[in-house]
Amino acid sequence: MTTIKNLVPAYATHPGLMLADEIEANGYNQIDFAKLIDLKRSQLNEIIKGKRNINADLALLLEKALGIDADFWMEAQKNYDLDKARIEAKNKEQLEAIEIWNVTKEFIPVSFFKKEQIITGNPLLDINKVKEIYNVDNLDQLAILSVQHNYARFKKSNTLKTDVVNIMGWVKLVQYKASQLKVMPFDNENKELLIEKLRNVLFENKNVLPTVQNVLHENGIKLVYQTKGEKTPVDGVSFWSNGNPAIGMTLRHNRMDNFAFTLFHELGHIYEHLINNNQAEFIDLDLKNEKEEYRNSLEEKQANHFAENSLIKDEDWNEFKKNLDQNNTDEAIIAFAKRIKINPSIVRGRVCFTLNNFRSFTEISNEIN
Numbered sequence: 566m567t568t569i570k571n572l573v574p575a576y577a578t579h580p581g582l583m584l585a586d587e588i589e590a591n592g593y594n595q596i597d598f599a600k601l602i603d604l605k606r607s608q609l610n611e612i613i614k615g616k617r618n619i620n621a622d623l624a625l626l627l628e629k630a631l632g633i634d635a636d637f638w639m640e641a642q643k644n645y646d647l648d649k650a651r652i653e654a655k656n657k658e659q660l661e662a663i664e665i666w667n668v669t670k671e672f673i674p675v676s677f678f679k680k681e682q683i684i685t686g687n688p689l690l691d692i693n694k695v696k697e698i699y700n701v702d703n704l705d706q707l708a709i710l711s712v713q714h715n716y717a718r719f720k721k722s723n724t725l726k727t728d729v730v731n732i733m734g735w736v737k738l739v740q741y742k743a744s745q746l747k748v749m750p751f752d753n754e755n756k757e758l759l760i761e762k763l764r765n766v767l768f769e770n771k772n773v774l775p776t777v778q779n780v781l782h783e784n785g786i787k788l789v790y791q792t793k794g795e796k797t798p799v800d801g802v803s804f805w806s807n808g809n810p811a812i813g814m815t816l817r818h819n820r821m822d823n824f825a826f827t828l829f830h831e832l833g834h835i836y837e838h839l840i841n842n843n844q845a846e847f848i849d850l851d852l853k854n855e856k857e858e859y860r861n862s863l864e865e866k867q868a869n870h871f872a873e874n875s876l877i878k879d880e881d882w883n884e885f886k887k888n889l890d891q892n893n894t895d896e897a898i899i900a901f902a903k904r905i906k907i908n909p910s911i912v913r914g915r916v917c918f919t920l921n922n923f924r925s926f927t928e929i930s931n932e933i934n
Contacts, residue, residue, distance in 0.1 A: 577648035579615035580641035587631050602626040618642055662688035665704060669695060672707035674734035677794030683738065698741040715846050727850070728796035735797050736848055739813030743787045743806040751785030751809050753840055759784045760832075760875050767825050767908045770934045774816075777828065786835065787811035798851050800827045803834040805843040810835040820931045822914025826872050833871025838864055877915060881905050885912075886919065893920065895929055 588598050595613070599606040602623075611617035619627070619642045624635035666688035673695055678684045683698065684691040692704065699707060710716065716733050759780070766776050774790065781788045787806055793799055793815040800823070802813040812831040816824065827849070834847040847868070852860065859865060873882070885892055885901050892898070893916055895909075902909035910931040917923045 574648050574652065577645050577652060579645050580619050580638055581613040581615050581617075583641060584619075584627070584638075585613045587633065591631060598630070602630050618646075659689060662692055665692060669704045669707065672704075672711060672730060673699075674728075674731040674794050674797075677731060677734060677797075678738075680794070681738070681792075699737050700741075715848060726796055726798055731794050731797040732799060732848065735791065735793055735799055735815075736802050736813070736846075739789045739791050739802060740804060740806065740811070742789045742791065743804075743811040743813070746782070746787045746789070746806075746811075748782040748787055748809055749785045753836070755784055756836055759786075760829075763828070764876070764907060767821070767911065768906050770821070770908055773821075773824075773933050781812070785809050786832075789813045790816055793817055798853075800849050800851055801831045802846070802848045803831040803839060804846040805839055810839050819933060820914075821908055821910040821933050822931060824933055825876055825908070825911050826914065829872035829875045830868045832875070833868035834864065837867045837871055873915070876907060876911055877905065882915070889916065889919065892916070893925070895927055898929065 588595065593601070595609055596606055599609040602609075603626075604623075608617060612619060612623075619638050621635070621639065624638040624642075627633060627638050628635040669692065675684070679686070684694060695707075696702070696704065699710065701707065701710070711729055711733060716729050762780050763777060766773060766780060778788045778790070787809050789811065791813055797815075798817075799815050800817070801815070804811055812828070812835070814824070814827055814831070818824075830849060831847070834845075838847070839845055847864065849855070849865075849868075873879075877885075881901075892901070895913075898912045898916065899909045902912045909929050913927060913929050914931075917925070
């Protein structure tokens with residue numbers, strides 16, 4: 566905690582300034598006063614300009630000449646010396662911080678963190694905040710993080726739409742925010758009940774974002790909504806956070822079908838993968854920016870199937886898609902969605918994906934309420 570004692574002044578006040586005021590207040594000029602205390606005028610001028618200090622002998626002379634205790638002048642000199650030392654130490658610390666920051670900023674999304682008010686622009690403050698967010702003891706570890714398996718795949722990407730520094734920064738910020746959350750204990754046995762609750766929230770489409778968050782928190786799963794920065798085409802991330810599984814979502818499309826699939830895709834990673842590996846971390850980009858190797862991995866296929874089957878049961882979907890060309894109408898989609906109690910925009914999103922046709926006209930709202 567910062568106290569008055571720990572505060573560093575902007576500048577140190579030399580007692581010579583106070584001496585000049587007292588000389589004038591007592592009706593002396595510098596020449597006469599120098600003669601009075603048997604001091605060369607040049608020496609007095611150096612004291613007034615802060616180039617020479619007040620010692621004990623001079624303090625006694627000032628006491629007699631001005632009627633101000635010698636202790637006052639010695640205390641003023643001591644405070645000046647201490648303030649000057651503190652300022653010099655702070656300046657040295659600031660210079661060192663700037664030097665460290667010039668290296669650090671290559672490994673963090675500076676503009677994104679500024680926009681999110683994570684960093685202030687003062688390296689002395691920002692270095693500690695970055696350590697906290699990235700959960701590192703020293704900033705040299707940032708370079709090591711960027712080449713870890715989870716992030717190395719973005720570094721190897723040839724697309725101009727992804728940036729490993731920005732993606733890593735987004736993930737670390739989500740993980741930091743998740744670490745601040747307190748939720749109920751997680752119970753894997755509540756999976757089916759949780760899925761049913763979430764389907765109902767999506768079906769009713771009222772106050773969806775906070776309601777989904779509350780439902781997950783009540784079931785021991787942390788959920789963080791975090792906007793993305795530039796070159797960060799992330800939909801979601803799933804990981805383990807202080808004893809609970811956690812999900813981060815960007816909401817970058819802000820559409821019901823995308824929100825629902827991303828949510829359940831990350832839940833798929835939790836129930837299919839994270840419960841058996843609390844060190845795993847799954848970062849999911851949109852399909853256009855995702856490398857085929859990752860997109861076709863077993864974990865991604867399992868998470869995709871979990872999402873698809875949780876939102877629309879396989880048997881229901883297989884029956885519906887038998888006549889998909891005929892069923893690709895708003896009326897058919899709404900009737901099917903009503904029968905299985907799921908938001909119709911989710912069904913339409915599945916139809917568009919299956920037919921690879923996202924431009925057909927529809928009056929079905931994809932808005933998240």
